Amino acid sequence: MNLQTRRRFLASAASVAALGGLSTLTPVVARPAWAAAPLRLAVERRVLEVMGKPASVFGIRQPNGTSGLVLDPGQRFLVDLANRAGEDTVIHWHGMTPPYAQDGVADANRPLIRDGASQGYDFEPRPGTHWMHSHHGLQEQRLMAAPLIVRTAEDRREDAQEVTVLLHDFTFKDPAEVLAGLTGGGAMTHGGGHGSGHGSGHGGAMPMMDHSAMNHSAMKGMGGMTMAAIDLNDVEYDAYLANDRTLDDPEVVRVERGGRVRLRLINGATSTAFHIDLGALDGTVVAADGNPVQPVSGRRFGMVMGQRLDILVRLPADGGAFPILAQREGERQRTGIILATPGVTVGRTAGLADAAAGPVDLSLERRLTALDPLSERPVGAAFTIRLTGGMTPYAWTIDDRPFGEHRPLTVRKGQRVSITMVNESPMAHPMHLHGQHFQVTALNGTALAGAVRDTVLVPMNGSATIAFDADNPGRWPLHCHNLLHMATGMMTELVCEQTI
Numbered sequence: 001m002n003l004q005t006r007r008r009f010l011a012s013a014a015s016v017a018a019l020g021g022l023s024t025l026t027p028v029v030a031r032p033a034w035a036a037a038p039l040r041l042a043v044e045r046r047v048l049e050v051m052g053k054p055a056s057v058f059g060i061r062q063p064n065g066t067s068g069l070v071l072d073p074g075q076r077f078l079v080d081l082a083n084r085a086g087e088d089t090v091i092h093w094h095g096m097t098p099p100y101a102q103d104g105v106a107d108a109n110r111p112l113i114r115d116g117a118s119q120g121y122d123f124e125p126r127p128g129t130h131w132m133h134s135h136h137g138l139q140e141q142r143l144m145a146a147p148l149i150v151r152t153a154e155d156r157r158e159d160a161q162e163v164t165v166l167l168h169d170f171t172f173k174d175p176a177e178v179l180a181g182l183t184g185g186g187a188m189t190h191g192g193g194h195g196s197g198h199g200s201g202h203g204g205a206m207p208m209m210d211h212s213a214m215n216h217s218a219m220k221g222m223g224g225m226t227m228a229a230i231d232l233n234d235v236e237y238d239a240y241l242a243n244d245r246t247l248d249d250p251e252v253v254r255v256e257r258g259g260r261v262r263l264r265l266i267n268g269a270t271s272t273a274f275h276i277d278l279g280a281l282d283g284t285v286v287a288a289d290g291n292p293v294q295p296v297s298g299r300r301f302g303m304v305m306g307q308r309l310d311i312l313v314r315l316p317a318d319g320g321a322f323p324i325l326a327q328r329e330g331e332r333q334r335t336g337i338i339l340a341t342p343g344v345t346v347g348r349t350a351g352l353a354d355a356a357a358g359p360v361d362l363s364l365e366r367r368l369t370a371l372d373p374l375s376e377r378p379v380g381a382a383f384t385i386r387l388t389g390g391m392t393p394y395a396w397t398i399d400d401r402p403f404g405e406h407r408p409l410t411v412r413k414g415q416r417v418s419i420t421m422v423n424e425s426p427m428a429h430p431m432h433l434h435g436q437h438f439q440v441t442a443l444n445g446t447a448l449a450g451a452v453r454d455t456v457l458v459p460m461n462g463s464a465t466i467a468f469d470a471d472n473p474g475r476w477p478l479h480c481h482n483l484l485h486m487a488t489g490m491m492t493e494l495v496c497e498q499t500i
Helices: 013-017 020-024 153-157 175-183 363-367 483-487
Strands: 039-050 053-061 069-071 077-084 091-094 118-123 128-134 145-150 161-170 239-242 252-254 260-267 274-277 283-288 291-298 300-303 308-314 321-328 334-340 381-390 395-398 409-412 416-423 429-433 438-443 455-458 463-469 474-480 491-497
Touching (some): 053 145, 128 260, 128 308, 145 161, 161 321, 175 483, 260 321, 291 363, 300 363, 381 409, 409 416, 416 438, 416 455, 455 463, 474 483
Parallel strands (some): 039 077, 069 145, 161 260, 239 334, 409 491
Antiparallel strands (some): 039 053, 077 118, 091 128, 128 145, 161 239, 260 308, 274 300, 283 308, 321 334, 416 463, 429 455, 429 474
């Protein structure tokens, strides 16, 4: 099987011409001499200790070592990004809706950032909890990711301490060998595109999930579904991280007795969905993928790869230590941080829950309602796509076509667009659209006025319909945010043409 690469975006001169003037754009941002000084970020290698063992990973950091960015209200995304990773890369600003040339995906019009080079960006950022990550090779699996928070004036007025948590799944092994073990092929070739495993880590095969007898405990309470009926996870990981740490040595955040905390939770895992467990605290979801929603209360919330949740919690007046946990779906493994009031001794929190978690489903999605929904207007372009492929062979596709053989979804600027995604494959898929935010308008065929977001779960044997106004010209990837699924083909494009 030929692994598909992200560098096959513009397959013909005709597809380039469809974008009009966009075909000549590059990501380079020219600034006048009087312009404000840009913020500086660098993609670097670093050594991270995980469970007492050193691991070579990536980071995206400011000069003072801070991971990622926090922008103030009204502040532009004015950034110089230096590549010191030792290999080529490109960084996608997940959740942003920048001009096409600055999205952070390599194709015929948008080159990779070569090792040792820098790239400038300048656009108006989208408020909310977002993140940044590599969109090249399997670098994301080696922790080439960081938070990207854009605060609003309302955030500043809110009497709440902000705590950002970036979740990861982690392996000491080479991600190229992980994927090769799934596909039955050898190590991936060094080609510079999505299939490249160059620089991704040390060699060695990674344990795969036993799909003949996997997730046995996850089947409990699932209405009699058989073992063959569902696959939740592709691989076993060595650890699960919250802000780069396991529960063996978690981050402890000091908070005020009786105070409010705004948790900005980011699922940056490569192929792991999590159940967020607030334990003894009551929480209120106030934003999904950076967009405000009608408040939804609870103590447990599902979150798939690429998604973000903002959750408000209030600490009791008498204080204490409060784990904020993320448990892998179908498994007992978990990670998290600890909120602790002053003077409280923090005890140990086990890395294994008492019981395996079930699948992350649509129960939260059905409860979410956008505070700023789409206006009522006719749909000008409607599409239905099928999520296809499977475990044997390990190949994931859209409409039975891998990326590179895909049929782009072509729309005109200004059109109301509707896309229904029908999952005919044996796994769930978190589907992410670049360049636009959409409203979830139906789940499993039932209409709703759901959240505005950029990533939605399409469960096995289920469907999701999204709608948006195509106001951002360009060639925008629509793909599964399970990196291993995307690597083997589950990606297409939305082509928003500048002119009719």
